[in-house]
Amino acid sequence: MESFIQLLVSGLATGAIYALIAVGFSLLWQTSQTINFAQGEFVMLPAFFILAAMNAGAPFWLAALIGIALSVVVLGLLFKVIIVDPMLKHGVLPLVISTIALSLFLKEAAKDFYSSQAQPFPTLVPATDLDVFGAVVSTQSLAVLVVAIGTVAALHVLLQKTRLGRSMQATAQNPTLARILGIPVERMVLYTFLLNGVLVAIASILITPIYLAKFTNGEVLGMAAFLAAIIGGFNQVRGAILGGIILGVLDNLSAVYISSQYRGAFPLLILIAVILLRPHGLLGRAEERTV
């Protein structure tokens, strides 16, 4: 039982991080039909921005801010302007290939220009263990959980309660109608990309202390985001959050209780089951088919 609580907490912590990545992923899909195969590398990269800033002498908090800002500019703005915009009119597939190439590009860039070795990364809080009902829970997991849930909550407020967020949702759900209602659709799409830049940077700060800063980090994370978004429902932000959390918890529990060798297989089996039984995801809406 103790180990169960422990696993649950760390599972929730990873799940919350997955959820952040998956939300950005599904927002991009909704507003611009971009299936971003480089999303995992987008999470890998900000950690290197932060390390570079720290090497230049900045304290961690400043470096983190610089990392987030760089991530918004490079992975949000530049990604949209240089890669997505010119390709969008050609349909989904060339863009898919382009983001696959981008993921390779970012991975190689991190390796060639920073280091091919795993780098240690500062944690948010000093790592000590707390005693919760007899179970040992690390402060690190708790801190990750708090920050990630805080971010998800802030995101929820932004999207549901503010005018800006509702405009973004309208853009995602029906661009034509949104335009008729006077919403600046292009700007909303841009905001989505910038928001994705923030989300991946936060996810990067949270996950890198656990995984260390490696150029290969993106492979696992991108796959997780992908799976979480589909399991939860590709066209719903709530779905991506739910999918991320299910995935994180399941990943940790199945590794211990079923088989660690096949730990990677369970999310995939769930994915296949979801696609077969509820193809639009747990919380998603069915997409209409047009003639």
Add this chain to the structure above:
Amino acid sequence: MNRLGVIALGAAAIVAIVAPFFLRRYGIYLISMWAVLTIAAIGLNLTLGYAGQVSLAQGAFVGIGAYTVALLTQAGWAYPAAFVCAGALCFAIGWGLGYPALRVQHHYLAFVTLAFTTLVFLVLRNEEWLTNGIYGITGTERPVFFGWSTGGARDFYFFCLGMLALLSAATWWMLRSPWGRAFLALRENPIRALSLGLDTRRYTLMAFAIGSSLGGMAGALYAPLVQFIEPNSFGLGMSFNLLLMVIIGGSGYFFGPFVGALVAVLLPEWTRFTEGYYLLVYAALVMIMMAFCPSGLLGLIGRMSKAMTRRAPTPPELHAEGTTP
């Protein structure tokens, strides 16, 4: 244009036959790899370019084919039997995989096949009693036909080239049959195809299964070519790479995979002069290429030749890409 196409094809065939006499061992290995990957890409082109379904499992099918041949020949089977077995197995698995996935439309097949590729990788890595895990299988024997041993690099290249010619001729013939027409109809307008009485689901499934089977046969050549197979070779990377070949060459063009595979095999080699940065340069080139010719290289050539002949009166064109090289 058509005569030009025939000349280009003839020239390419001559180059493909003569090339190994001017190349060193590694060069011959590369063009053999080109032939093998082209077969797999033709299969994917069938699924993607003709039936319009995105599959990210072609690399896994190559893997299944390679392991099937490696294990069966080790168990003492004759190579041709193992080869047929690899193709048949991938056909069956492709059918089984596509059957549920095609209940739903569009990008879902991409996701199911993505998951499938990772599952195959896990099985290949973890079931050590069968696949020898991460240590892989070495030394798959190259076959001997009626006294002609394909053991040497050049001989094996000709064997691969022969198989490529055979399988692409079979595909060409199939695309001209009512089946092939049905595949095209599926891509152009599935709902109209359905209303004309085509069993769209069965045809889509057929395209996917045949495409997977070609992947398996490519794998059956891959194992004796490389002589060392391990799970990592058949992960998502290879599936992405094959998808890249089809798109770069021009999906839906019959000769697209030939061109795409050539680019994907040679480009990393040519950018090797940049030393450690060659993958970086390669990725950048792919992105640039996608931005400027999203319909692939053959699409670009088609556009250029159309622009040149615009002044001449053109005969009314049947809209079926891929029927003319």
